[in-house]
Amino acid sequence: MKFSEMLYKRPDVNAYINRVNKLIEKVKNAKSYEEQLSAHKEFTALSDKISSMSTIAHIRNTMNTEDDFYDREKDFFDENSPLIENSTAEFYRAFVSSDYRKQLEEKLGKLLFENAELELKAIDPVIIPDLQEENRLVSEYIKLIASAQLDFDGKKLNLSQLRLYMESPDRKTRKDAYKKRTEFFEENKVKLDDIYDKLVNVRTNMAKKLGFENYVELGYIRMGRNCYGPKEVSAFREQVKKHMVPLSKKLNEKQRERLGLKKLTFIDSLLYFKDGNPKPKGTPEEIFKAGQKMYGELSSETSEFFRFMLENELLDCLSRKGKASGGYMTYIPDYKSPFIFANFNGTSGDIDVLTHEAGHALNGYLAKNIEISEYRTATMETCEVHSMSMEFFTIPWMKMFFGDRVEEYKYMHLASAVNFIPYGCAVDEFQHEVYMNPDMTPNERKNLWKRIESEYQPDLDYEDDPFFGNGGRWQAQTHIYSAPFYYIDYCLAQTCALQFRNLMSEDYKAAWEKYLSFSKKAGTMTFTELLKTSKLRSPMDEGCVRDVCKGSEEAIEQIEI
Numbered sequence: 001m002k003f004s005e006m007l008y009k010r011p012d013v014n015a016y017i018n019r020v021n022k023l024i025e026k027v028k029n030a031k032s033y034e035e036q037l038s039a040h041k042e043f044t045a046l047s048d049k050i051s052s053m054s055t056i057a058h059i060r061n062t063m064n065t066e067d068d069f070y071d072r073e074k075d076f077f078d079e080n081s082p083l084i085e086n087s088t089a090e091f092y093r094a095f096v097s098s099d100y101r102k103q104l105e106e107k108l109g110k111l112l113f114e115n116a117e118l119e120l121k122a123i124d125p126v127i128i129p130d131l132q133e134e135n136r137l138v139s140e141y142i143k144l145i146a147s148a149q150l151d152f153d154g155k156k157l158n159l160s161q162l163r164l165y166m167e168s169p170d171r172k173t174r175k176d177a178y179k180k181r182t183e184f185f186e187e188n189k190v191k192l193d194d195i196y197d198k199l200v201n202v203r204t205n206m207a208k209k210l211g212f213e214n215y216v217e218l219g220y221i222r223m224g225r226n227c228y229g230p231k232e233v234s235a236f237r238e239q240v241k242k243h244m245v246p247l248s249k250k251l252n253e254k255q256r257e258r259l260g261l262k263k264l265t266f267i268d269s270l271l272y273f274k275d276g277n278p279k280p281k282g283t284p285e286e287i288f289k290a291g292q293k294m295y296g297e298l299s300s301e302t303s304e305f306f307r308f309m310l311e312n313e314l315l316d317c318l319s320r321k322g323k324a325s326g327g328y329m330t331y332i333p334d335y336k337s338p339f340i341f342a343n344f345n346g347t348s349g350d351i352d353v354l355t356h357e358a359g360h361a362l363n364g365y366l367a368k369n370i371e372i373s374e375y376r377t378a379t380m381e382t383c384e385v386h387s388m389s390m391e392f393f394t395i396p397w398m399k400m401f402f403g404d405r406v407e408e409y410k411y412m413h414l415a416s417a418v419n420f421i422p423y424g425c426a427v428d429e430f431q432h433e434v435y436m437n438p439d440m441t442p443n444e445r446k447n448l449w450k451r452i453e454s455e456y457q458p459d460l461d462y463e464d465d466p467f468f469g470n471g472g473r474w475q476a477q478t479h480i481y482s483a484p485f486y487y488i489d490y491c492l493a494q495t496c497a498l499q500f501r502n503l504m505s506e507d508y509k510a511a512w513e514k515y516l517s518f519s520k521k522a523g524t525m526t527f528t529e530l531l532k533t534s535k536l537r538s539p540m541d542e543g544c545v546r547d548v549c550k551g552s553e554e555a556i557e558q559i560e561i
C-alpha cells in the first residue's frame with residue numbers, strides 16, 4: 001500500500017491495555033504451552049497494530065513539523081508510549097515466568113526470553129513519570145535544533161541546509177557558514193546546557209529507582225546489549241586510539257596538502273578536495289532512477305526491494321521548510337513496509353541515503369517474513385552493519401552518480417569512514433564519564449569533552465571559535481541527547497563494514513552472499529554470534545581494528561586521485 005493511503009487513527013490506549021491484561025491472564029491461567037503460544041501470537045498482532053500507528057504518526061510529524069494534527073499526535077505518543085511500553089513489559093513478565101518455559105523456548109528460541117528478561121530490568125511503573133519527562137526533554141532539543149532559521153546567502157536555512165556551505169571550496173564562504181552555525185549554538189547555549197542537565201538528572205534518577213549505581217548499566221540494557229559491556233567497549237576504544245587515530249591523522253595531513261593550506265582547521269574538515277567535494281549529478285528524480293538501476297543490477301533481492309519502496313512512496317528525501325532534520329529508516333509492521341526519511345541537500349550525503357538508509361530498509365524487507373516478530377529487528381550495532389556495509393557494496397555503481405569524479409568520491413567515502421570512528425569513540429567515552437559522574441556542571445562537561453576530543457582528534461583546531469572551541473561540539477550531536485550510548489554502535493558497525501570492504505576486494509560475490517545471509521538473520525542471534533556464524537571478527541577482539549586499518553590504508557593508497 002502507498003504510504004499516503006495508510007490510514008492513521010489515534011489508538012485507544014486504555015482498550016489496548018485492557019486487551020493486553022486479558023492476554024496476561026490467559027498466559028497465567030494456561031493449562032498448556034500451546035495456550036501461551038496463542039496468547040503470544042495475539043499479543044504480537046496487538047502490538048504490531050499500535051506500533052504501526054505510532055510509526056505512521058512519527059513519520060508524518062517529521063515530514064512536516066508544522067502540521068498541528070501530527071504535532072498533537074506526537075505529544076500523545078510522548079505521553080502514552082511509557083504506558084504502552086509498561087503494558088508490553090507486563091505481558092513479557094508473565095510470559096518469561098511461564099511454567100512451560102522450556103517448551104516455549106524450544107518453539108521460540110532462548111534469545112527471545114533472554115532479551116525480554118534483560119529489557120524487564122529497565123522497566124518499572126515507578127519510572128513512568130521519568131520516562132515521560134525524558135521524552136519531553138528530547139522533543140524540546142529536537143525542536144530547538146529544527147527551529148534554526150539562519151539568514152545565509154540571501155536565504156533562510158536550517159542547519160542541514162547550511163551544511164552545503166560548510167563544505168564550500170571557497171574558504172571565506174566556509175568560514176561564514178561555520179560562524180553562522182556557531183551563532184545559533186551560542187544563542188541557545190543556556191537552553192542546550194539546561195536540557196542536557198535535566199536529561200542526565202532524570203536518567204540518573206531512573207537508574208537509582210531501579211537499583212543501579214548509575215545510568216551506565218541501565219543505558220546498556222536500554223540499548224538491548226546482550227553480548228558485551230562497558231569493559232569490551234573500552235577495549236575497542238583503546239584499539240581505536242592506538243591504530244585508527246594515527247591513520248586518521250595521516251589522512252588529515254594529506255587533506256591539508258591537497259587543499260594547499262598551511263594549517264587544516266575545523267572549517268576545512270568536511271572539504272576533501274580543493275575544487276570542492278564530488279557532488280551527485282542530476283535531479284532527485286534522476287538520482288532515484290539511477291538508484292533503481294543500481295539495485296536492479298546488484299541482486300534479485302535488492303531489485304525487488306527497491307521497486308517496492310518506490311511503488312509504495314516509502315521514500316521521503318527532499319528537504320523542505322518545516323521538515324525535521326536528519327535521516328532515518330523505520331518500519332511499519334502492519335504494512336510490512338520500511339520507510340526512508342532524509343533531507344537531500346545536493347551533497348554526496350544524498351547518495352549515502354540511497355545506500356546507507358537503503359541498507360537498513362533492505363534488512364527490514366528481508367526480515368519481514370521471520371515468523372517470530374521479536375527476531376525481525378536486531379540490536380543497533382547489527383543494524384548499522386547492514387547500512388554501513390551497503391555503502392561499500394554499492395561502490396561499483398557510483399560512476400552513475402559522480403561521473404568522472406568517482407575516484408574522488410571513493411576516496412572521500414573511505415577516508416570519512418576511517419575519520420568517523422575516532423570521533424564516534426569520543427562521543428561514547430564522553431557519555432560514560434558523564435553518566436558515571438552525574439553531578440558535573442555544564443562547564444565541567446565541556447572541559448571533559450575538550451579533554452576526550454583531544455585524545456581522539458589530537459590535530460583538530462577550532463581556531464578562535466567561542467562555542468565549538470570551548471568543548472561544545474557534542475551539543476550538536478543529537479544522539480547524546482536522544483539516545484544515550486547509541487553511538488558506539490556506529491563505530492563497531494563501521495569496523496565491520498570495513499571488514500566487508502576488505503573481503504569485497506578479494507571476492508565481491510562471496511562477500512555479498514555473506515552480507516545477504518548476515519542481513520537475513522536479522523535479530524535471530526546476538527551481535528557477536530552473528531559475527532561468529534558469518535566468520536567475521538568482532539571489533540572488540542584484539543587485533544581486529546589493527547587489521548581493518550591496514551586493509552583500509554592499502555585501499556586508500558590504491559585510489560587514484
Ligand code: ZN
Nearest residue numbers: 356360384387
Ligand atoms: Zn544507520
